Amino acid sequence: MTIDAFVFDAYGTLYDVQSVSQITKEEFPEHGDLITQVWRLKQLEYTWLRSLMSRYRSFWEITEESLIYTLDAVGVESTKAVRDRIMDKYLHLNPYHDSISALDALAGVPRAILSNGNQEILDALVRNTGLEGKLESVISIDKGGVFKPHGDAYALVEKTLDVKPQNTVFVSSNAFDACAAKNYGFQVAWIERVTREALATEIAAADTVGPSTMFKLLRMQMENFGMEPDHRLKSLDDLASLGRARDHERSPNGNAPVA
């Protein structure tokens, strides 16, 4: 099996969506973490529910809808200026510590993003964070009008890059995304950012399980769909070794190339 492309999920995989808490905590010191977690959970829910209802809206609109929901439900007042400031962080999310090094190490094989984000906000995010020269393509599901995990979203990879799913490594930290990509036919690497052991320790140490732990429980553990990713990696940096292992398999005399 060859690897013709590495395709990355953006939010939660290359970019830390939790970094919005820098702003939510400034604006709402008492409820910053709660708002951060509920907002992200509802944002994903809304992509799923709108897809099922055939009532598509862009990710930017859904991000705003879910933010307004969250602030109302938590019971805090907000002005449009405050909401705009929080939303703006989605154009400047922090890349994870391993995003840039991992992309650099994979140079030579086409590298792409496939994301729920609409094209305009993805392009701005990639540009604002210095990842522009490290990606050959940035694909938005906006073209298909339906969010992940619908198959039409994943099909955009083959259409855009002209690569077969079985020759593409799809990389995601979002377990539902990794499972759905496997179900679709990609080679899949799931980035396990919170191990089960670390989560168990966090739960045991808590008097009350709070919003941040709840988020890890709901979103950062492998799903139980019977669709197992091919690889569980602790870091994006481990992707380079997959590339080398594949080179090894392709080598006609079975010798590993010199690293």
Add this chain to the structure above:
Amino acid sequence: MTIDAFVFDAYGTLYDVQSVSQITKEEFPEHGDLITQVWRLKQLEYTWLRSLMSRYRSFWEITEESLIYTLDAVGVESTKAVRDRIMDKYLHLNPYHDSISALDALAGVPRAILSNGNQEILDALVRNTGLEGKLESVISIDKGGVFKPHGDAYALVEKTLDVKPQNTVFVSSNAFDACAAKNYGFQVAWIERVTREALATEIAAADTVGPSTMFKLLRMQMENFGMEPDHRLKSLDDLASLGRARDHERSPNGNAPVA
């Protein structure tokens, strides 16, 4: 506008899904509430994600998949006998305090359930809880092979009962379900079991917002889709007054009938 049928959601509307905590707390005294909340959240997620992936499984299977996910993620050991005992509660959920009185008050107009549950477990639940004689029909989305909020699930009402959506009152406490039913074309009554004010008080009183409050934040507040239900009611008992209001509208001389 006439009312030709009242159609009820089951889980969370006629039946209290939180009543599974009677069993989860017996089996896992330390984590009963956490397991109850994560399980219900994942169960719903799995109905959405499997529908989007076109990988349908019955609600009973999804209920088991999501229970196993939850126990693993929370980090507790379980035997099949323990899981079976917890699952069995889904066949004996507690009806809400107002379910039976509300159904009795609506006798004379066809009353039905439209639920994600598969036929076998819905029939068992209705039978085990004494609601059998109070419902003219129990409709499972299993027939359509896709869960709510997909339109094909709601379309089963018209197919089964031969009533038009605009002449049908759809009743749900699940806000996503109420919004989707409105989007589909029903008259919709949302039962607001947790007011925004009560939730704000609960959040303000908590040192750490725990799993049960998190559930209310995520699942028991009106969604922000721009699809507003026709009626927000505090109790299922308030449905009878809708029936009377409609009688009034239909009355040729405009007089309200004697109550």
